[in-house]
Amino acid sequence: MKILCIGDIVGRPGRRAVRELLPKIKEKHKIDLVLANGENAAGGVGLTRKVTEELLSYGIEIITLGNHTWDNREIFKFIDDDQLPLVRPANYPPKTPGKGYRIFEYEEARIGIINMLGRVFLGDFDCPFRTFDQIYEKIKDETDFILVDFHAEATAEKMAFGWYLDGRATAVFGTHTHIQTADERILPGGTGYITDLGMTGPIDSVIGVKKDVVIEKFLTQLPKQFEVAKGDVQLCGIILDITEVSGKVRDIQRIQENSYND
Amino acid sequence: MKILCIGDIVGRPGRRAVRELLPKIKEKHKIDLVLANGENAAGGVGLTRKVTEELLSYGIEIITLGNHTWDNREIFKFIDDDQLPLVRPANYPPKTPGKGYRIFEYEEARIGIINMLGRVFLGDFDCPFRTFDQIYEKIKDETDFILVDFHAEATAEKMAFGWYLDGRATAVFGTHTHIQTADERILPGGTGYITDLGMTGPIDSVIGVKKDVVIEKFLTQLPKQFEVAKGDVQLCGIILDITEVSGKVRDIQRIQENSYND
Amino acid sequence: MKILCIGDIVGRPGRRAVRELLPKIKEKHKIDLVLANGENAAGGVGLTRKVTEELLSYGIEIITLGNHTWDNREIFKFIDDDQLPLVRPANYPPKTPGKGYRIFEYEEARIGIINMLGRVFLGDFDCPFRTFDQIYEKIKDETDFILVDFHAEATAEKMAFGWYLDGRATAVFGTHTHIQTADERILPGGTGYITDLGMTGPIDSVIGVKKDVVIEKFLTQLPKQFEVAKGDVQLCGIILDITEVSGKVRDIQRIQENSYND
Amino acid sequence: MKILCIGDIVGRPGRRAVRELLPKIKEKHKIDLVLANGENAAGGVGLTRKVTEELLSYGIEIITLGNHTWDNREIFKFIDDDQLPLVRPANYPPKTPGKGYRIFEYEEARIGIINMLGRVFLGDFDCPFRTFDQIYEKIKDETDFILVDFHAEATAEKMAFGWYLDGRATAVFGTHTHIQTADERILPGGTGYITDLGMTGPIDSVIGVKKDVVIEKFLTQLPKQFEVAKGDVQLCGIILDITEVSGKVRDIQRIQENSYND
Numbered sequence A, B, C, D: 001m002k003i004l005c006i007g008d009i010v011g012r013p014g015r016r017a018v019r020e021l022l023p024k025i026k027e028k029h030k031i032d033l034v035l036a037n038g039e040n041a042a043g044g045v046g047l048t049r050k051v052t053e054e055l056l057s058y059g060i061e062i063i064t065l066g067n068h069t070w071d072n073r074e075i076f077k078f079i080d081d082d083q084l085p086l087v088r089p090a091n092y093p094p095k096t097p098g099k100g101y102r103i104f105e106y107e108e109a110r111i112g113i114i115n116m117l118g119r120v121f122l123g124d125f126d127c128p129f130r131t132f133d134q135i136y137e138k139i140k141d142e143t144d145f146i147l148v149d150f151h152a153e154a155t156a157e158k159m160a161f162g163w164y165l166d167g168r169a170t171a172v173f174g175t176h177t178h179i180q181t182a183d184e185r186i187l188p189g190g191t192g193y194i195t196d197l198g199m200t201g202p203i204d205s206v207i208g209v210k211k212d213v214v215i216e217k218f219l220t221q222l223p224k225q226f227e228v229a230k231g232d233v234q235l236c237g238i239i240l241d242i243t244e245v246s247g248k249v250r251d252i253q254r255i256q257e258n259s260y261n262d
C-alpha cells in the first residue's frame, strides 16, 4: 500500500500545487491514500470548511494540523464534524474540540493517524511522548498500522520522538519547519522516519511568506503583516510503501514536484 | 573551483567520519578546498587546539564555528592564533576574541569566509543582517567570492538571510540543526543556498548524542549529561562548483557519505 | 526636584486612574514633573494620537514606550511629531521612526530620558548595555540628569542593567511586567533603582487583562482575544526626589494609589 | 496561626541570613511555622543533605524547591527520605523522585503544601492549573488549609494561577524571580497572594550572583561561571496570619530584613 504524505499546504498557491500536481503524482506512483498537513491551507494560517472541501476535492483524504489549527476561528464550527477527515494535535488539553487521533479504514486496512505537537520553542502542550504512549495502548489492537505527524520545531525533539516510536509506529514524519529534510530512512525497529516533509506552496518565499516582508521584519523588528507569496509552486512530501501484512514500511521516498506559471 | 562544505563535526565519531571519508570524497569530486563547521568537534561541544590540528591533518582547510564556540574554554588560548584557519560568528560584540570573517587565498582566488549566528531561539547577538552588510562593504572589493556559514535554528530566519544575501554572497549554507535539508538551490541572484548542511557524526543518534539519554531527558525533564553516540558515522555537506571568473555558483550538490564499523 | 514615574498605563481604566488620581498625587507630593509608560494606553496595546493627547491633558509630561510601541499602527503617523513628548525604545535598529532618547527642559534643568528594551524573553534588539554607553557619551554633557525606563522581563537583566548604569544614570526604573516590585533603593554609586514600577489599570485582572480570559488561555492553550479588565483601578509608580545640583537621587519612594468605583 | 514563608535562599550568604535573622523574626512576629524555598541553598543551585539539615537546624520546617531542584545531583540520594520535609514541584512527570505535595501536621492543623512550576519561559512541565485541580481533589478533605509555592517567571502566569486558586488555596506565593513584589493582597475569594517572595541572600548582587560576572555575561554573550555574591544579606518573605477555624488568611505581610557585616 502506498501512502503519500504532503507537507504543510500554504494558502492559495499551496492548494494550486495540490490541484495541479497531485493527479500526476498519484498516477505515476500508484498512490493508494493521500494525507496532508493543512494548518496553513486557508490564507496561510488555519483552515476553513470551504478550503477543507477544496482539498478533499483534489484527492486529499486525511488532513492533519498543527500549531496554527485555531488561527482561523471558523474551525471551531466544523472540527467536530466527523464527516471531515480532520486530525488535530493530540496533546492539547482534554476537552479540546476535535480529535487528536482517528482510525480510518482503507479497503481492508485500519489506519491509525495521530497528530502531535512538539514543545521545544513551540508552546505549552502535554508531553508528546507520554501522550503517544497512551494513544498507542488504546489503538494498537484496533489498527493495522499507525502514522504520526509530529508537528515540531527542534530537530532534537523530532529525532528523539522518532526513536521513541521506532517499532511501534509504522511511520513518523515531521512537519512545521516548511523545509524538507534529507534524512528519510527506516529506523532499525522498522519505523519510517523523516524530520520534516517540507512545505507545499510558493517556491520563491520564506517558508511560504513574501520574502521582502520577512526580511523587512528581521531588519526593523517592527510588526509586519505577513502575506502568502506568489509565483511558481512546489509540492513536498514523502511516499510510504507499506507492507500490509506486517504494517511495516518497505520504502520511504521523498518527493518535491514543481509547477511553473505560464 | 570546487569547495566542499562539511556540516557540524560531532566529537570523535565525527572526526572519524572525516578521516575515513574525506580522502575518497576529495578524489571522487576533485575538491579544491575543504571547509567544515567545527563547533562540536571536541567531545561534542567546542574545540581544542589538538582537535583543530587533527581536523587540519585530515585535509580540512577552513573551520567555522557557532553557538558552542566557547564551550571548551581552551579556545580562548588559541582562537587568536592566525596560523589556525578559524572563523567564529561575526555578530558577537566588538572585542570578542577571534575573527568573524577572514579572507583566505587559494591559488589565484581570494575567498571571504563569514560565520554568523541567527538570533531566533538561539541567543542575543548583534543583527546578522546588518552585520553582514557591514562586512560585505569592507571585503567585497578584496575578495573574489564570499561564502557564509549561517549558524541558526529557525528555517524562516535562514531562508530570509539567504534571500537577503542573494547576489552578494557566492553561497550561504546553514548549520546548527544537525539535520541536512533537501532544499539546495541557486537563488535567482546567483547565490547558492541550503538551509542546513547536516551533521558529521554518529548515524544512530539524536543529532549526534546518545539517543537513550535524550529520550530520557524528554520523558523526565531532569538534567541529563549528554554523551556523543557511537556506531556507524556519516559525513554531510555540500559541494559548491564555483566559476572563478564571476564568483558565481555553477552548481550546488548535497552529499551524505557513510562509513560503517567492521 | 520631584519626578513622578508612572508604570504602564493600561487602556481606559488606566487612563481613568491617571485622571482621578494624578491631581491628588501631584498636590500631595509636590510633584514637579510627570513621566509615564504609555505602551498599553490605547485599548491595552499601543498608543493613538488621541490617547496621547488625553494623557498629556491629565498632566503627564513625558511618555515612554516598550515592546507594544507599534501595535497600534496609527503611531507611525505621529511618533515623529516632536511636539509630542514621546520616547520609544532606543535599541531598535537605526532608522526606526521616533527617538530613543530625548532631552527635555524643565525650568533650569536639562533632563535626559532614555527608553530601552531588554532582550531576555522579549525579542531581538540591539544590546541595551552598549546602546546606553553610546547615548550616554552623547548626552552626558548636555544634561543635568538622566532617567532610564528599562522595559524588560527578566529580573537578572534588569538588576544587571541597574548596576551597569549606577553612577551614570540618575535613576533606572523597570517597566513591562505590570507588577510593582518592592526593591526600590539607591545603589552605591547614587543611582535610584527599582525593578518594576508596576501597572496603572484595573486591579482585579491579570496584568490589566480580564482574568477569566487569561485563565481560559492557560487552561486550553487556544488563542484568546484579550480584553482590558473593568472595575477599581490603581496607579503604580515611584517618586524620585532629585538634588538639582548634583543630579543625584535623594530619595526613591514607591506609590500605589487606588480609585474605587461608586 | 502565623506562618513565615521565606523566598529562595541563595548559597552560604542566604543561609547566613536565615541563621542571623530568623530567630529575631520568629520572636518578634510570634511565628508558628517556617517554610522556605531552598532550590538555591547549596552553592547557588540545588540542595545537599548537609545544607538541608543546616536549614532545619536554623528553624526552617518545610522546604519547597523549583527549577533548580536537580542541579546538585546529590538530591537524588535523599529526596525520598520522608524524614526530610522536602516538597519538589508537583508538575514533573509521574515517577519523578520526591513528592509534589505533602500534608504536614502542626499541633491540631493539617497543612497541605504544594510546590508547582510555571511553564512560561521556564520549561516543559505538566499543566500547573490541571495538576493543582487533581491534587486539590485528593487533599481538600484531609487538610485544614493549603499553601502553594508557585515557582514561575512570568507575572501573567503567576497572577492567573493565583486567581484560579482563589477560594481553594489558603495562600499562593510566587518564587523564582528573586525580586520581591509589592502586590501582596487577599483576593476576593479569601486566598492570600503575592507574585514573588523575593530572595534571601546577598544584597549587592544580581539575584544573588556576583554582579560583575552577570554584567560581563550580558556585555560579551560568552559563557561565564556564576558565583554567589558576598557582603550584606537580606531575608525576604511573607508572614501569613491564618484563622485556624476557617483556614482563611486574615493578613498577609511582606518582610525584608537585613543583616550587615561588621
Ligand SMILES: [Fe+2]
Residues within 6 Å of the ligand: A008, A039, A040, A066, A176, A177, A178
Ligand atoms: Fe506550517
Ligand SMILES: [Fe+2]
Residues within 6 Å of the ligand: A039, A066, A067, A068, A151, A175, A176, A177
Ligand atoms: Fe506549524
Ligand SMILES: [Fe+2]
Residues within 6 Å of the ligand: B008, B039, B040, B066, B176, B177, B178
Ligand atoms: Fe552544532
Ligand SMILES: [Fe+2]
Residues within 6 Å of the ligand: B039, B066, B067, B068, B151, B175, B176, B177
Ligand atoms: Fe550550534
Ligand SMILES: [Fe+2]
Residues within 6 Å of the ligand: C008, C039, C040, C066, C176, C177, C178
Ligand atoms: Fe506593558
Ligand SMILES: [Fe+2]
Residues within 6 Å of the ligand: C039, C066, C067, C068, C151, C175, C176, C177
Ligand atoms: Fe511591555
Ligand SMILES: [Fe+2]
Residues within 6 Å of the ligand: D008, D039, D040, D066, D176, D177, D178
Ligand atoms: Fe531561585
Ligand SMILES: [Fe+2]
Residues within 6 Å of the ligand: D039, D066, D067, D068, D151, D175, D176, D177
Ligand atoms: Fe528558580
